[in-house]
Amino acid sequence: MECYHLAQKAVPDLLEHLKKIAPVYAPHQKGEKSYSFERVTHASEVVLDYNRTMLSLKKFFLPPTERLLQYSIQKQNVVEEEIKPEKRIFFGVHSYDMQAVLRLDHNMIEGHPEPNYILRRQDAIFIGISFEPDDYHFSRSVGIRVEEMEGFDLFLNKVDTNYYLFILNKEGSDLLKGFQKLKAVKDIVRFERNFKNKLKYHYNRIPEVFQHVYHSEVWQKVAERCVGCGTCNLMCPTCYCFDVMDDVALDVKSGERRRQWDGCMLTPFAEVAGGENFRDKYEQRTRHRVYRKFKYITDQEGVPWCVGCGRCTAFCPAGISLTDIVNNLIQDYENQQYAKTGVVA
């Protein structure tokens, strides 16, 4: 693995260099403490030290709303929305968000490959960057280090005011052709970051915990505070559920079929004709969301489907913390285990 020194003040030059190759998307400041991946027009507007963007990269590959079909009602003919693969560079991506893309890839490829996602995703280039964990990040607990480079083409690891730039594959090294401001380094500094927010168990043990806590009181307690807004679903980089709807033009002659992000936390999500709702209680919906992140897919794929970005907690209007939920479940599990052995915790 090749590694170069890049001075912080040379980063805008790198961005300008990349912009000549393909459109570059990078974090921009939105509100006081809110960030968003946006197309770069001026390199100086890019924020490299950010905690998390509100929406993850999924918005580029699975847009919040998109047209699937266009049709003529009169002629009863229907065509698919055209989607052209597009080379785009995503710059300044944190490792958990890269890992989330890899998980989404799995969900979208498995079974029936999802063409719209794949077409938008296939030519993407990812340039990672390290970050300082805040009170909400816990990606380390789900097996993702700050410096995890899987999936990236280039990765920038910040040390003081310099970056170590790692070239991870041919695409990455091609990007740097003609860029002069790099100094080769031999002595790569390893750099471990500390996370304040943690899960109590190694992630390998968590599916075992979930085997025993389906009926835990924790769900009920969370449900008492949850307002069922679905923000946690929308913000989660590995949530991808959607709803489908038809919109008819005013002249009633033509229309389109669209899909739009949906969330399992919303009341009608699992409702069917006849009024039956298979998850009509908040506690059932919260449990489903959390089991999707730590148990159902994890049992099959071996890794947590939560990447520890902290978004669902940071943006929850009710202040519900996912790490608290999981840690309380672990506590519950331990109490059950102690009870079995007769030892009082």
Add this chain to the structure above:
Amino acid sequence: MKHLHDITLPAERGLYLPTMCKIVEAKELTKLEKWYRVELPGGQDLGHTPGQFVEVSVLGVGEAPISVSSSPTRQGSFELCIRKVGMLTSVLRTLDTGDTIGIRGPFGHGFNVNEFRGKDVLIVGGGIGIVPLRSLIHYILDRRAEFGRLIILYGTKSPAELLYREELAEWTARDDVEFHVTVDHGNADWTGNVGVITTLIPALQLDLPNTIAAVTGPPVMYKFVLMALKSKRLPDEQVFVSLERRMKCGVGKCGHCQINGKYCCQDGPVFRYTDIKPLEEAL
């Protein structure tokens, strides 16, 4: 985990594109249910197995999962039976011979007919649950010699809701079909059984090791039918159920149909009872 390099690019399109099809025959069966015979362009085969479903589209209105109610043994066209419950299904009610609907699919896992072959088959259908089962019934009737006894239990709320009346009469008349029908509430003209569908089960004489059951009905029905079958000592592995969930895509992407960790549209809608018994959300 699957990666992008596991598939050939560009990905094949058409996942959400319906094929526009003609309704070649339509008939109102009851106040709520309407029956349709549908042809794919060029009389192409749908290629389904009994128990699978299609996504039915009306352009400008929407799309819904609907069971194929005809058997693949009868080719050239396929049949649907749709109950009016909401927006799309109300518009469908107004469509007739010559009208166009969109079809995607068939999707999901149906009944594994190979496992039924050579066995006595017990069919238990409640209400509109008879619709997907009819595909299996026709399959068996068309290859009658390949199967053992065919026992059909069918129940509705009242006589007015019975579907496929002419066929019911034919099943009653045939001596190679044991057909029992019941209604929750009879009326003046009704001379048959009155009572919920489970009341038909105790009197059955079953060759237990050689019987396979297929059960479909409204959500409330399953628990009671499965209990009744249990008291008959029919092993759980020999029971199949078809489950309904909200479905938006039919192809394992939209997430609506999840039953704990399973996808009703992919792993089902037909499940072996023992496969879903451990799932808390299934029944």
